[in-house]
Amino acid sequence: MKPLRLSHLVTAAAFALAGLAAHAEPVKLRVAGNLVAAGLLQQQREQPFFESFTKTTGLPIEMDYKPMDVLGVKDADGLRIIRSGLFDIVMLRLASVSRDDPTLLGPDIVGLSTDYDTARKVFDAWREPLDQRLQAKHNAKLLAAYPFGPQILFCKPAISGLADLKGKKVRVSDQSLAKFVEGLGGIPVSLSFGETQQALERGVTDCAITGPASANSGGWPEVTTHTLPLGFQVHYNAFAINLAKWNALPPEQRTKLAEAFRKFEADAWTYSRELWDDAARCNVGKDPCRIGKKFALKEVPVSAADRKVVADAVRTVSLPLWSEACDKVNDKCSAAWKQVIGPVVGLK
Incomplete structure (x- = not known):
């Protein structure tokens, strides 16, 4: 029997790894989403986004999505839940969770963001400080945010x-x-x-x-x-992912996941305005x-x-x-x- 060449061994190993990757179990992320009581934004945009995530993105990530009121979780506890790792992705109602950290209310103090156009500019300005705060103090990374609209x-x-x-x-x-x-x-x-x-x-x-x-x-x-x-x-809702879960994902998956949430955010802003009007x-x-x-x-x-x-x-x-x-x-x-x-x- 002729000895296998090194190139043959490398090729065989590559096929074996590809086969393992193809049959690898997808990552499952537990999601505590918006309240059913939030209405059509939750029903028509948020829930479908998470439930179709694997199919839409092609990522080996399954979202186990449930609204907070179905889970029996209070929205005011959002920061504590994501910090503890009880859920991997958590909806944060910034006004509600600001009781645990006022930093999150920065873009939505009374009289500041009172219309959609201003709200978009204000949140984009606060996005980086908010993300830095979530990472430094709450073991979380900001993924997306959208408003319910002028209150x-x-x-x-x-x-x-x-x-x-x-x-x-x-x-x-x-x-x-x-x-x-x-x-x-x-x-x-x-x-x-x-x-x-x-x-x-x-x-x-x-x-x-x-x-x-x-x-x-x-x-x-x-x-x-x-x-x-x-x-x-305008009452912003943000989605954040547990930082340990985020860091555990391969870089290319983090890039694709972030892009998917950016598209969701843009769609949610547009639909929120349509619903408001x-x-x-x-x-x-x-x-x-x-x-x-x-x-x-x-x-x-x-x-x-x-x-x-x-x-x-x-x-x-x-x-x-x-x-x-x-x-x-x-x-x-x-x-x-x-x-x-x-x-x-x-x-x-």
């Missing part, structure tokens, strides 16, 4: 503007918004989204703040009468109403004075409050904000 006011009692919030109980989602409502003479009430519809119905709270699409899918127009379409924040019309009985359910809320005209109150809130309320809280846990927080976000919105 507006829904009330059961009749209102004609922000001045009418004096003495009224208003559902809020974070301390920045709570402080703003207090400044108007209102009484901030911290409630989860899922609890709010019933709270409005029973009078536990008089008004509540969310996006038009979330309100529409959550049935808020069934238990309220007026809406003021003045944006306070449609629901804003549907909630007040206007056409075209193609996606949401049509209601008959009274749309309160937004005055120039109320717009100024919200715009001024960045300087007078939300930025000072946020800076103080953030600098306590991250000493370079407000300095970084002023460096990257300040120029975007004309603040020093």
